[in-house]
Amino acid sequence: MAQKYVIIGGSAGSFQSITEILSELPKNYDATVFLCLHRLKHVRTGFVEALSIKSKLPISEPIDKEFIKNGRVYLAPANYHMYFELGNSFSLSTETAVNHSRPSIDLSFESAAYIFREKLTAVLLSGANRDGAHGMKIVNKYGGSTVVQDPEECQVKTMTTSAIAVTKINHILYLKDIIKHLKKI
């Protein structure tokens, strides 16, 4: 089967959901998971450790130009944008913040959409600004699948409702169904 990629974006109110997703994904999960989460710019350590507590998959923050491996979870590092390159590697950037965010979900989603095309599933969770909406549009454009957490369930709805407003979303789901969906891909 072709390699699959999952990219998950979130900000305010998404940490619980992310840990829940990670605790449910099996040890032999046959995809690569990228997390692009809004986080404090100057705090470089602790986030991977906090997410690792319940995760069965190994989690790390990529080094620039590192190769992407299957069955791993990668977290966008603090104060860097996370891009993907042809040839299956990361590249990081310190370009201007987008939507006041670095890492920006829009940039990571857009780059993943372009590189992974229909092999990509993009998931947007609870969040407090519009970052991610434009990215979802590009995922759609390049044939990836789009999943948004049902705004009803989100602590902060801005991010998910913005995405729903600007582009077609394939699945609007509660968290428990997002988890089921990700297990099946």
Add this chain to the structure above:
Amino acid sequence: MTKAVKNIGISEYREIIRQIQLIYKFNLSNYALTSLKRRIEDFMYMSSSLTSDIFIEKIGKNKDFFEEFLFNISVPTTEIFRDGEAWREFRTSILTKYNKQSKIKIWLPEATSGEELYSLLIVLYETEMLEKCEILTTAITDKNIFEIKSGSLVVRKLEVSSANYQRYKGTNQLSDYYNKKHKKATFNFNLLSKVEFKKHYIYEKTDPLNIFDIIIFRNRMLYYNKELQQTVLDNIYQSLSKGGHLFIGVRESLNSWKNSDKMKLIIKNENIFRKQK
């Protein structure tokens, strides 16, 4: 808000790069593709170049437009004292090694904006080492140099920079080092007067400009592919004295460089290396 930029295809991207190489002998083909493609798209949008053909025509006709383009695709460094802890380590573990040396040569290659230089100047001033330092800052375009020399600071970033300075644990306040009037802030000219500037192209194998004790090259390699990293790191290595120090970004590495065993990682978390003797 994200700008509504029309995406260019990979063949259009390659054609733009090829034409720039043909017209100006400037090789952009070994930049990291995804981020450069986006910056080109942004610049095309900014300059109202609707298609890649129109864009190439403008580049070919107008050298100033090309310089403007080069300036705009160079990524500025984000903040003064980005990674305050790294600068603290630089001060306490690296600079102290040079206490007894009468002259220290420092190079900042491919500077795009002033933040790294300003951070360095503050560190040297506070450790009373500035007088014995020879600092060279090189950049790809005259406009980069002009901007850095002018000392102009982005006011909205000053809050973050000040917080970084606190984490660096400086002996003063960051605001002691700049003048702020209305909505403009300018870095201290006295400190800047100690610096030599030069236009320099680092992407091809070249003879060293000098031999330096310390080279600060943080978050520049992010924008290269691995091939260009080899060339640039070779150049940097040639320009470093034996036992000299190289300071790279916290998420960068020398792993894929073929001579990486010649550099020893001495401050692990902050990515400070020493050239083996």
